[in-house]
Amino acid sequence: MSTEPATTEPDEPGGRADRAPDAGAPEAEGTPDDHGTPPATAPTTDDGNPGVTESGDAEGAEGTTGATGGPEDVADAAADAETGADAPDLSEAQAELAAQKLERERIERRKAEKKGPITAGAKLSGTAADLLAAVRAVEGGQKPSATVFAEPEPAPRRPAPEPVRRPQPVAAPVAAAPSGETVGSVRAVLTEGGAPQTLAPQVAETLGEGAGDLLREDPWQLLRVPGVRPEQADGFARALLGAECGPDDERRGRAVTVWLLEQAAVAGHTALEVPALTAALAQRAVPDPDEAVQSAVAEGEALIFQDALDDAPAVSAATDAEDDEEERERPVRVLVGLERYALAEESLADGLARIVNSLPKDDTADWASAAGSAPRPAAELIRAVAGHGLVLHTGGEAARAEPAALVAAARALGLRAWAATHSTDGRRRFAALLDAAGTGGAAPADANTPADAGESGSPVVTVGGLLAGVEGPGRDGEGAFALDLLVVLDAPQLDVETAAVLAESLPDGARLVLSGDPGVLWSAGPGRVFADLLAARACPQVSSRTPDPGPLGELVSGIGIGELNQVEAPGKEVVIVPVRDAGEAVHRTVQLVVDSVPRAFGIPAAQVQVITPGHGGAAGTRALNAALKERLNPGPGRFGGFDPGDRVVHSPVPGRATPGRVVRADAEGLHLECAEGAVVVPKERVETAVRHGWALTAHQAVGHRWPAAVVVLPGDAGAALSRPWVYTAFSRAERHLSVVHGVEQTLPRAVAEVPPKPRTTRLPALLKAQVPTAG
CATH class of the missing domain: 3.40.50.300 (P-loop containing nucleotide triphosphate hydrolases)
Known part of the structure; x- marks a missing residue:
């Protein structure tokens, strides 16, 4: 097996020896934006789930992925290329929650009559029984009893770095903008509570007409705005309410409950089991989590569901016939979810x-x-x-x-x-x-x-x-x-x-x-529809026996079953490039894209795609894009950080990423040339809907393929790796794959042992109730 040796020649001025890599600070929990839209409070990883933080330039010894290769041209060019600039590691803006409003409205109109919770005939006890009683009380018109339950802007180090995203989502266009009077009233309340006035249009759009009065009456409604966190809403509420503000406020518990359900949707869940939700509420200093859930249900802001469990253990036989009938009732799991996804x-x-x-x-x-x-x-x-x-x-x-x-x-x-x-x-x-x-x-x-x-x-x-x-x-x-x-x-x-x-x-x-x-x-959005249907077996399933050809196909097929195999690559289809740290990863990535791959394989730099686990960090998309822009299309970034000729990715809605190229900018906005044709992005949308596109995350790259791909795995990326991530990233290449490898044995371990993070959904249970062949 051959790998590309690290260069030992001294770096030129401005290379990695001159650069102090930024250390990625752990970011607040949430889920990263992997689709070109910046989530507000998430670590910048690419697994579609919350809770992974990102470190800076962790050292990584040389290692291989098990694939072979190593063209002489790649090795010979190692000392000739320059590195790009490092980019700051910032938290990303929340974006997954801005879904397609027109589609959602159509669903809601058709399902308007289904506003009550789904009941089941199972015998419940404890909290589950109390929750069911609370729901029935709400259905009867009664309110159930209470016994149930900012970062500084960094200075750019290079011309035209990747523009820093503020914590604003990419939202779908709305029918009508809020009135100036509404925005003005919201701005007054925000000022009184010490919140940024720049949030006023977004708050008015989210809460609608009368938003100012609603916000004054219930300051925690600020949590409905994507990007706002509970601690920020708490500070706003304290400024408005003074001594009346407390952690046991019913309004706070209700708002935090809804916020947690929204965060769960960002991570892919369509609902949460009650124990998981109450545990998360307790972590958010809600004194009585059960009461908070009950309050959200009573106000119609959340729904309760009961799904039968097929894999529950069998119960012992009862001597009394009545007891036997009760024990034979199938147990259920109790879930709480938002009406939208329900x-x-x-x-x-x-x-x-x-x-x-x-x-x-x-x-x-x-x-x-x-x-x-x-x-x-x-x-x-x-x-x-x-x-x-x-x-x-x-x-x-x-x-x-x-x-x-x-x-x-x-x-x-x-x-x-x-x-x-x-x-x-x-x-x-x-x-x-x-x-x-x-x-x-x-x-x-x-x-x-x-x-x-x-x-x-x-x-x-x-x-x-x-x-x-x-x-x-x-x-x-x-x-x-x-x-x-x-x-x-x-x-x-x-x-x-x-x-x-x-x-x-x-x-x-x-x-x-x-x-x-x-x-x-x-x-990118909540649910796992295809996987749920495969698991439910509600219809015929045809598994293809046609393998992907060549060394790349063999490598990817092995990853699919949890094996990172060595493959014979006589045409240098797979090349391993060992690196020691994130700074060297940027250096070698630029070298591969600009010089080595085009020279060795005849693939233009414009057809080489870089894929990395996240947006932030010393070798994230921002750092890599800044370095690649400096080499491939340097410029001052006059148009929101972009110049004509820049390679970009356009995300009109969350979950959809379309590669393109900047043509020009004028009063209408930023003009892009994308595969589907000319696109004009309004000036106010450029910051949230357009990113540089020389380097993407795996989620942004899914659905696309390129003649060559360079997958960057710096030492601090280990926690973000899983089998689906590696499978997706490696399978984006058609002819050549270079792996900039600095994660040692973390890569084969991720392929063998780290499956996709589970998502809580209700589709299999719903199908089994409606399709006789399910299961």
């Missing part, structure tokens, strides 16, 4: 059950002939779709040829078949597969194919474009998609709200295929 999860379960049960029995399409003429790997998928409304398909990049063959076969049968991908790059790649499968981008004569359907008129769209109505077949008179078959690629990226809207938008009798690689990172 309605979305219930809507998704309803929609999937309808899809499963509405398949017409008199289907005249000749699916048997289509399966017989299809390639063998795709035939099984076609047969499954022929007899079922909902089908799951799993596999890697090469396996996407199978759903492509399915779409081609369905369109040849005269069906209105469409495919939707997570990204524009995924749409391009899948369209190429359809061309290879023989569709040529042509739709059947009776299909509704608008001019802006997909790339080159092919039946491939993005999920975002399909839901927005700017791509795809359009909708029929009842508001449903005008299609017979929808294949959703990159299915693990579906959060519960997006999946609910997709399921609700399918007409009766239409088929839905969810296809994706189960090894990649889960969705």
